[in-house]
Amino acid sequence: MTMFSKSLFPSVNESLEYNATENITDYNESQNEYAFSGNWLYITSIIALLICLPGLVGNGIVIWLLGFRIKRTPFTTYILNLAIADFSVLSNEFIGDICFLFGLVPPNIIHDYFASAYHAIVLFTFTVSQYLMTIISIDRCVCLFFPLWHRCHRPPHLSTTVCVVVWILSFLTTAIGVSLHFTGYNIIKFLHFLFNAVVCMSIMCVSTIAMFLKFCLRSPQKKKGKLLRTIWITLFFFLLLAFPFNITHILYLSLLQNDYLYGYGVMCALLNSAINPMIYYLVGRDKRGRSSKQIKKVFEKLFKEEEDSRENEEI
Template sequence: MTTFSKSPFSSVNVSLEYNVTENIVHYNESQNENTFPDNRNIISLINLLICLPGLVGNGIVIWLLGFRIKRTPFTTYILNLAIADFAVLSNEIIRDIFSLLSWINSNFFPVYFSFLSYDIFMFTFTASQYLMTIISIDRCVCLFFPLWHRCHRPPHLSTAVCVIVWILSFLISAIDLTLLFAGYAIIANVQFVLNAVVCLPIMCVSTTAIFIKFSLRPAQKKKGKLLRTIWLTLFFFLLLAFPLTLVEVLSLFRHTTEYSYEYGYICVFLNSAINPMIYYLVGRDKRARSSKRINKVLEKLFKEEEDCRENQEI
């Protein structure tokens, strides 16, 4: 009999005992009456207010890039990122609805749902993290090696990379869930250490390089909005998505609290929801008297993909 305790992502503080031989899970709720249900329900409502607009925005991006706009190697990455963010937000919406309903009826929250919800989150969040890392690398290559990016880049590289990202993310989340069921929650956190060691430095260097390269451009060549959009997306990803990684790494040393986990997850959901807003705010014409519909703005923005021929003159 092994004991597993991982409460930050569940709707209540739970301790689960998993008997491998009999394949039985005993679900014991251990909740603080002073903090639950009030604080838990407030957090669930905040998450819903964040996730619902983001779900609509990412849905529009998926619809445009999937069915309306001719796909390019770069927009393939954006499409897959929108799919990952859409999955993160929809999973959280379902979890929060279950959480609110479980306040009315404590038996409503299924025993396995917390595990399944956490595994889906890890799968989609890991995919979005890897995709953002790849996007940052792709934009740096386009800026600093435009000739290779335009002429020698394999035509199906984006599709192949996205497939590899989804497969790798699924394997990581499956291993994570297996370790959690086996009672090795600390080992499962090692993947956040790898994210901090590998993804974070790459994205920091890439984001800084893109900012410097864009700042050195002549004024007439700073009109391209897509590069500015990608830089802001990377910046907010570093600002909002990596606090959770930091919390998970610090948890290895017992330097975290339940509220730090909640803050980390809220930041992740906010990051997944904010990307379509960035696309719209940067892509719209500020001089126009009337605001265009979001689908028109996004369609114009993604059709304006950075032309690497322009970069050859820099």
């Protein structure tokens, strides 16, 4: 019976053998892809930890100095809230990577809720950072092109009010987007990232170009102020590193759901949150002074209100 079947229906037997071979091949390929994906996640998690550690230390120092050691000004209020948002981004990523590397979260329903909370916190805190950078870019342009109004007619509690509004607005948009995401309705999250990429990035791009041109047109004596240079460099790196985060999320929610591209966007966001304190210190320090100069003195010299007023008067 076996010989008869084999001789009478060779195509069936060959098909069965081919399908079995193909299934084994597909299984091996899927296993190899899964192993590569797992190794890739471990590698990216380790890299993320290496980015987060110095970023947490730097933003922690900024929060401590601007919050408790240096006199608060309207402008340093923005920088303080930006440091808090960046610190939150990095700490959330740090906790998530530690839990992943050491298997602290079991692969069950708790894991799903943990992943959702992690994503929501990243989205919330980075949105705060992005909105604050947009506000900072507008504030510096007003300071450069309308110095008299900025110094004399600016409401005294404007910075605090704007920061509170930014935190509340970011929380509400993130909460609505994440809540609707569980129902499969992703249009709110899509519009959220589209607004960030189109509106916020456009404002920051125009402001960065305007500040750069204004800086180039100033006399050599007036270019000595370091605050304008610091803000311009910070905005430049934000545009360079935050744009991939928005674009990869837009692609992930619409057309291209690629985990590697998504991971690249997250890495750029982490670098952006970690690099700001280094910019403040490197630009603010006195190159001709001692390398052991205290960080507090560097920040005081960079962010003190007298320097801001002096830059307004020099324009």
